Amino acid sequence: MSHPPFDLYAFWRTSATFRVRVALHMKGIAATEHQVNLDAGEQRGEAFLKINPLAAIPALVTPDQPPLTQSMAILEFLEELQPTPPLLPADxxxxxxxxxxxxxxxxxxxxxxxxxxxxxxxxxxxxxxxxxxxxxxxxxxxxxxxxxxxxxxxxxxxxxxxxxxxxxxxxxxxxxxxxxxxxxxxxxxxxxxxxxxxxxxxxxxxxxxxxxxxxxxxx
Ligand SMILES: N[C@@H](CCC(=O)N[C@@H](CS)C(=O)NCC(=O)O)C(=O)O
The missing domain is CATH 1.20.1050.10 (Glutathione S-transferase Yfyf (Class Pi); Chain A, domain 2)
Incomplete structure (x- = not known):
């Protein structure tokens, strides 16, 4: 299944980004990563605050839509976008x-x-x-x-x-x-x-x- 190109705002060690990475890999969906260096405070910089006013990653961006933040909302989005393999049980x-x-x-x-x-x-x-x-x-x-x-x-x-x-x-x-x-x-x-x-x-x-x-x- 083909998808629009995704961009993922990420940092190497973060727990919430890890969740999105696993889901993307499980479902075989590609995303281009952009580094937001949390140690340097880049999440609080003017550029990133336009992506997430709460100054936190991950953010998943797809053309023509506002950024999606919150890892669990992103997981639910990916699950509905591509239901296989499922991240949630059938019942x-x-x-x-x-x-x-x-x-x-x-x-x-x-x-x-x-x-x-x-x-x-x-x-x-x-x-x-x-x-x-x-x-x-x-x-x-x-x-x-x-x-x-x-x-x-x-x-x-x-x-x-x-x-x-x-x-x-x-x-x-x-x-x-x-x-x-x-x-x-x-x-x-x-x-x-x-x-x-x-x-x-x-x-x-x-x-x-x-x-x-x-x-x-x-x-
Ligand atoms: N509930 C949010 C949490 C996002 C979050 O706190 N991300 C951390 C990295 S794991 C972050 O960017 N923190 C920046 C900060 O606390 O300054 C989610 O699941 O996406």
Whole structure:
């Protein structure tokens, strides 16, 4: 299936961009990446604020339409644009379960550990490096422990978060683990999460999205 040319505003290490990269690779949709250097604050520059006034990536741009921001909205867009392979299960309850697990990670865990939160806490709220690291450990740990509890106890869990094929929840889970590794935050006491992420990382789409394989990653 042919698609309009997409442009993806991205940075090598980010969790939210990782999600979009995996979905694009899974569905075989090409996008030209444009770097927004978060370390240099480019997300807050005049040019990028026209793309996303909230100063965050990713943004997916297609001709003649305003930019699409929010990784989960982009995943839903890609899913409807090209339904195969599916990122969501066929049944109603299954779709809600997958979106629920994805939301625990993308909506309730990731926003607490973004650069803008770090900037505020270390710039205005008096956090030093140790306090910031404790903050990261707290919120990554809380999110992952809750997801582990669900994955370990619910019948819907299989080789992946939901059944035997990877989908939206797996993308979100792997995106959190990928950024935890970048920041050298270990996981602990999450055997189901670890098993599922290992299964994801056997897949080409997840491997190609890994931070260290992206343009701009430290060598
Ligand atoms: N909910 C948004 C989160 C976007 C977001 O926070 N992206 C981070 C990178 S993972 C970012 O660009 N942060 C810039 C900043 O915090 O200054 C999404 O899922 O797309």
């Amino acid at each position: 109603l309850y299954g779709r809600a379960r997958v979106r629920s697990i994805a939301g625990m990670l993308a909506s309730d865990t990731h926003p607490l550990v973004t650069p803008r939160v770090r900037r505020y806490l270390t710039g205005s709220a008096g956090f030093d490096d140790a306090a910031w690291r404790a903050w990261q450990m707290q919120w990554f740990g809380t999110g992952l422990a809750a997801v582990e509890q669900r994955l370990a106890s619910e019948a819907g869990t299989g080789r992946f978060c939901h059944g035997e094929v990877p989908g939206m929840a797996d993308i979100c889970l792997a995106s959190i683990i990928a950024v935890m590794r970048v920041f050298k935050i270990p996981t602990s006491g999450t055997p189901t999460v670890d098993r599922i992420v290992a299964a994801c990382e056997e897949l080409d789409a997840f491997q190609r999205a890994q931070p260290q394989r992206q343009v701009g990653a430290p060598t």
